[in-house]
Amino acid sequence: MSAQRSTAEKIVILTGAGISAESGLGTFRDEGGLWAQHRIEDVATPEGFARNPKLVHDFYNARRAQAAVATPNAAHSALARLQRDHPGEVILVTQNVDGLHEKAGATALHMHGVLDGALCAACGGRWTAPLVMSPSGVCPHCDRPATRPDIVWFGEMPYFMDEIAEHLETCDLFAAIGTSGQVYPAAGFVQEAAYAGAHTVELNLSDSDTSRSFAEHRVGPASRIVPQWVEEILAAKA
Ligand code: APR
Numbered sequence: 069m070s071a072q073r074s075t076a077e078k079i080v081i082l083t084g085a086g087i088s089a090e091s092g093l094g095t096f097r098d099e100g101g102l103w104a105q106h107r108i109e110d111v112a113t114p115e116g117f118a119r120n121p122k123l124v125h126d127f128y129n130a131r132r133a134q135a136a137v138a139t140p141n142a143a144h145s146a147l148a149r150l151q152r153d154h155p156g157e158v159i160l161v162t163q164n165v166d167g168l169h170e171k172a173g174a175t176a177l178h179m180h181g182v183l184d185g186a187l188c189a190a191c192g193g194r195w196t197a198p199l200v201m202s203p204s205g206v207c208p209h210c211d212r213p214a215t216r217p218d219i220v221w222f223g224e225m226p227y228f229m230d231e232i233a234e235h236l237e238t239c240d241l242f243a244a245i246g247t248s249g250q251v252y253p254a255a256g257f258v259q260e261a262a263y264a265g266a267h268t269v270e271l272n273l274s275d276s277d278t279s280r281s282f283a284e285h286r287v288g289p290a291s292r293i294v295p296q297w298v299e300e301i302l303a304a305k306a
Pocket of ligand 1: 083087163245246251271273289
């Protein structure tokens with residue numbers, strides 16, 4: 069990475085399941101991943117939830133229990149440090165719902181929701197999800213039995229899209245960490261950032277579906293290559 073690029077004023081970082089792999093949380097599309105164990109249409113669509121809410125609650129209850137005891141790895145910590153050392157200049161957008169960015173001390177825009185969030189399908193109310201959710205759960209705002217995980221399913225609109233679009237239009241550096249680039253709109257962020265003139269870098273264990281759209285690539289486990297990348301940026305900004 070050349071020096072002027074790593075002194076970027078505004079940095080947008082997109083993370084995917086790969087950043088949490090070394091914290092013991094499974095990814096979706098790697099060998100034996102979540103989508104090899106469960107059908108997306110059964111556990112990650114509104115239709116699947118309507119068909120069998122208990123199956124969906126059980127799927128997220130298991131992931132919520134795993135995330136509750138998972139700890140951030142060096143990649144999460146490095147991003148939190150970058151954000152802390154340069155307040156307002158580092159926008160973290162995550163597809164992950166595991167809460168590890170927050171456990172590391174960072175703030176992130178959760179475009180696919182959060183495992184520790186519950187949502188009322190009747191009144192739209194939100195609250196902190198209990199560790200175990202079930203179809204008999206009642207909304208604390210309207211008392212109706214219409215609770216669901218606050219997770220964005222396939223076919224639903226991700227959160228924060230307008231805010232994310234604004235950041236992509238005005239950033240100097242865009243990085244994607246640990247994402248396969250197979251799910252839009254997140255997979256299209258690199259083109260939006262590049263179109264706005266940002267330098268783009270992909271940090272991943274292997275190639276992704278959008279690798280050819282990135283100007284720079286760093287290959288390796290996130291817990292090693294993300295701290296190295298952050299050190300370079302901090303040094304260039306010092
Ligand atoms: N370090 C860096 N990258 C890694 C590591 C690691 N230790 N382990 C895996 N990866 C990379 C893989 O190479 C892959 O590119 O992480 C990526 C994981 O890809 P996916 O499992 O498809 O996860 P993600 O891209 O986050 O999925 C996007 O799809 O199902 C939906 O809503 C779900 O948010 C999810 C979205």
